[in-house]
Amino acid sequence: MHNNPIWNQLKDKAKQTELRDLAALWQQTNRHQKFTFEFGDLYLDLSKNWIDEEALDLLQELTTQAKLSSAIDKLFKGEIVNVTDSLPASHTTLRDPSHKNHQQNTTSIYNLADQVNSGTIRSAFGRKIKQLVNIGIGGSYLGPRLVIEALTELQSESIIPVYFAASVDDSLINQLFKSVDIEHTLFCISSKSFSTVETLMNARAVEKKLKRIKGYQPNDKQSSLMAITANQQRAREAGIPEGMILPFDDSVGGRFSLWSAIGFPIVLAAGKEKFEGLLAGAYQMDIHYKNEPFLQNLPVLMAMMTIWYRNFIGLDAYGCLPYDARLRSLPKWLQQLMMESAGKMHNINGEVIEYPTTPWVFGDHGQLSQHAFFQAFHQGVDALPLDFIGVLEKNSSSQNFLLFNLIAQGAALMQGKEEDHSMKGCPGNKPSTTLLLKNMSAQSVGQLLAMYEHMVYTLSVIWNINCFDQPGVELGKAIARDIQEHVENNTLNDMALDPSTMALIKKVMDQ
Numbered sequence: 001m002h003n004n005p006i007w008n009q010l011k012d013k014a015k016q017t018e019l020r021d022l023a024a025l026w027q028q029t030n031r032h033q034k035f036t037f038e039f040g041d042l043y044l045d046l047s048k049n050w051i052d053e054e055a056l057d058l059l060q061e062l063t064t065q066a067k068l069s070s071a072i073d074k075l076f077k078g079e080i081v082n083v084t085d086s087l088p089a090s091h092t093t094l095r096d097p098s099h100k101n102h103q104q105n106t107t108s109i110y111n112l113a114d115q116v117n118s119g120t121i122r123s124a125f126g127r128k129i130k131q132l133v134n135i136g137i138g139g140s141y142l143g144p145r146l147v148i149e150a151l152t153e154l155q156s157e158s159i160i161p162v163y164f165a166a167s168v169d170d171s172l173i174n175q176l177f178k179s180v181d182i183e184h185t186l187f188c189i190s191s192k193s194f195s196t197v198e199t200l201m202n203a204r205a206v207e208k209k210l211k212r213i214k215g216y217q218p219n220d221k222q223s224s225l226m227a228i229t230a231n232q233q234r235a236r237e238a239g240i241p242e243g244m245i246l247p248f249d250d251s252v253g254g255r256f257s258l259w260s261a262i263g264f265p266i267v268l269a270a271g272k273e274k275f276e277g278l279l280a281g282a283y284q285m286d287i288h289y290k291n292e293p294f295l296q297n298l299p300v301l302m303a304m305m306t307i308w309y310r311n312f313i314g315l316d317a318y319g320c321l322p323y324d325a326r327l328r329s330l331p332k333w334l335q336q337l338m339m340e341s342a343g344k345m346h347n348i349n350g351e352v353i354e355y356p357t358t359p360w361v362f363g364d365h366g367q368l369s370q371h372a373f374f375q376a377f378h379q380g381v382d383a384l385p386l387d388f389i390g391v392l393e394k395n396s397s398s399q400n401f402l403l404f405n406l407i408a409q410g411a412a413l414m415q416g417k418e419e420d421h422s423m424k425g426c427p428g429n430k431p432s433t434t435l436l437l438k439n440m441s442a443q444s445v446g447q448l449l450a451m452y453e454h455m456v457y458t459l460s461v462i463w464n465i466n467c468f469d470q471p472g473v474e475l476g477k478a479i480a481r482d483i484q485e486h487v488e489n490n491t492l493n494d495m496a497l498d499p500s501t502m503a504l505i506k507k508v509m510d511q
Contacts, residue, residue: 006061013055014312020050022414022429028052039288039298040281040447041438048414049305049385049431050313059304060294062462068300071461076290082253082468083348089468090249091256091453092286095279095446101249102279105260108246109275112226113267116160116186121244124210124218124225125183130160133180134265135202136190137166140228142336143258143449144190144265146329147278150445151270153326160268165206168198173205182213182224189227190262192254194234197477203238228261253468255337256453274442281446289454299454305433306455307462309385310359319386320363323406326440327389331363334452341456341467348466357463359385367405377413378426386413386432393439410434 018024025031035047075081078088093101115121119128134144145164152159165176187206191199203225210216210224218224218241226244227235230252235245246261258266259279267275285299294300309315318338320331342358364372366388377386390406393399409432416428437444460467483505486492492505 004065006058006065010055010058010062010308010312013058014308014314019052019055020313020429022048022050022431025050025052037296037298037301039292040284041441041444042298042447042451043436043438044298044301045434045436046301046305048410049433051305051308055308056295056304059308062307063294063300063304063458066462066464068294068458068461071457072290075457076286082251082466084466084469084471085250087251087468089253089256089457090251091253091259092282094252094259095283095286095450097280097283105248106276106279109261109264109267110272112244112246113264113272116268120221122222123183123186124222125213125215126217126222127184129186130184131163131180131186132160132265132268133163133165133176133185133187133206134190135165135187135199135206136228136262137196137198138336138340139254139257140190140192140196140199140262141166142329142333143255144263146327146333147258147263147266147445147449148269149329150326150440151266151274151278151442153440159271162265162269165202166198168201173202177209182210183215185224187225188265189225189235189238189240190229190265191227192230192248192250192252192257194227194229194231194238197481228264255340256468258449270442277442278446281441281443281448282450283446284443285447285450285454289450299451300458302433302451302455303458303462305385306359306459309431310357311355315382315384316356316359317384318359318361319384320361320389321366321369321386321406322363322389323366323402324389324391324440325365326391328365330389331361333449334363335361337452337456338459340470342459342463342465344463344465347464353463353465355463357459357465363387366409367402370405370409374409377430378416383430387435388432389435389437391437391440391444406434 013019032047034053035045035051037044071081075089076092078090078093080086081089090101093099094105096102116129121129123129134141141164148162163176163180165173189199189203207225220241220243223241223244225240226246227240228246228248229235230248230250232245232247236242246264248257248260248262252260259282263275266278289297289299306318320334322328322330338361339358344357345352347353363369388406388410390403392403412426413430413432414428416426418425437448456467482495486495487505487509
C-alpha cells in the first residue's frame with residue numbers, strides 16, 4: 001500500500017487533530033443527519049465516531065480502487081472468490097428464494113425436521129425425540145447457538161430444546177448427560193469435514209454412552225445419531241444412517257454456514273417459519289449490499305469504519321456490546337467471523353503484507369460489561385471503536401432501561417465529565433457506533449448477521465486477502481495430534497520441542 005495515493009491521503013487525513021476531537025466535529029452542520037443510515041429493520045448511527053465527510057469520501061475511493069463492485073458481483077454470480085480452495089462462496093445462494101440451492105437446502109432440512117417432530121423418526125430406544133444435542137465447534141456451533149438464543153425466548157412447549165456440546169472437556173460432557181433425557185435425545189454431529197477432532201471425540205463419547213444403555217437398537221428409522229456435513233462418505237463410514245445425514249456444499253464456509261443444513265437445530269428449536277424469516281432477512285441485506293451506493297450501504301460503511309480505525313487511526317481492538325440478553329452470543333460469533341476470516345498476513349497472491357488486518361474483537365452483554373470493563377473505556381488512556389447494539393421492542397420498563405443505558409454510555413463516552421477531583425473526571429471524546437434493531441424478529445436477526453458477513457467480505461477485498469480460508473488454525477491442531485501420538489507410542493523424546501513445552505507435557509503425564 002506504500003505507493004497507493006488514496007491510502008497515503010487517508011494516512012495524512014488521519015493526522016489531522018480535529019478528526020480526533022468529537023466536540024469540534026459536532027460543530028459541523030447537520031452532522032447527525034449526515035452520519036445516520038437506515039435499511040430494513042436496522043438503524044445505524046456513526047455520528048459519534050472520529051470521522052468526517054472528507055474521510056468517508058476517501059474511504060469510498062479506496063473501495064473503488066479495490067474494485068469492490070466487481071468483487072461483490074463475483075460473490076453473487078458464484079465465481080471463485082475462495083482462491084485458496086478454488087471455490088465460490090455459496091452461502092448467499094441458500095437465502096435467495098430464486099436459487100435452486102435455497103429450495104434443495106430447505107427441503108432436506110424441513111423433511112427431516114417434520115419426521116422428527118411427527119415421531120416418524122425415533123431415537124434408537126424407540127422413543128419420540130424431545131431434545132437435540134448439537135455436537136460441533138466453531139461455525140457449526142456459534143451461529144446456531146446465537147440464532148436459537150435470539151429467536152426462542154417465547155418458544156412453545158412443542159418446540160424441541162437444543163443443547164450444545166462444543167468443548168471436549170469431560171466435565172461439560174458429563175454435565176450434559178445429566179441434563180438431558182438420553183433415550184429421548186437426538187445427537188447431531190455437525191462438522192463440515194467430518195474430521196474435526198473435538199467434534200469426533202465428543203461423538204465417540206456419546207456413542208459409547210448410548211451403547212451401554214439397555215434397549216439401544218439403532219436402525220434406519222430409529223437413530224439417536226445424525227450428521228450434518230459436506231463429507232457424506234465419512235459420515236456413512238461412521239455408521240450414520242443415510243436418511244439421518246443432512247449434506248451441504250463444500251463451497252459454504254463454516255463461518256458462513258448457519259443458513260445451510262448447519263441451521264437444522266434452529267429449525268427444531270425455533271420452527272420453520274422463523275428459519276424462513278431468518279433467510280428472508282439475510283436475502284434483503286444481500287440485495288441491499290449488491291445494489292445500494294457505498295455511502296448508503298450498511299455493510300460497506302461498517303467495513304470502511306473498521307479500515308479507518310485499524311489502518312489509519314491505529315486502534316487495534318474492536319468491541320461488540322449487545323444490550324439484549326438474546327444477542328449475548330453475538331460477540332463470540334462476530335469474533336470468529338472477523339478474526340478467522342481476516343486474521344491474515346498474506347494477500348491472495350501469497351505475498352506477505354505490511355499492513356494490519358483484523359482488529360482484536362471482544363465483547364459481552366452490554367449492561368453486564370458496564371460492571372466488568374467499562375471503567376477502562378471511560379478513564380483508560382486508550383480509545384477503541386465500540387458497537388452498541390440495541391433492540392427497540394418496548395416489552396417492559398426493564399427493556400427501556402437497557403436501551404437508556406446503551407444510549408447513556410455512548411453519550412458519556414463522547415461528552416465525558418469534568419470534576420474538581422481529577423480522579424472522578426472522565427475525559428470523554430471516546431468514539432462509538434450505535435446500531436438499533438427495530439425488533440427481535442427472525443427477519444431483523446437475518447439482516448444483522450448478513451450485514452456483518454458482508455462487512456467482513458468488504459474488508460477482505462480492501463485488504464486483498466481471502467476471508468474464506470483459515471490455514472493458521474491448523475498448526476496448533478497438528479502439533480496437538482503429534483504430541484498425543486508420541487505420548488501414546490512412548491516416543492515423546494523424539495519430538496523437537498522446546499524445554500518449556502516438553503516440561504508442560506511431562507507435567508500432564510505425571511499427574
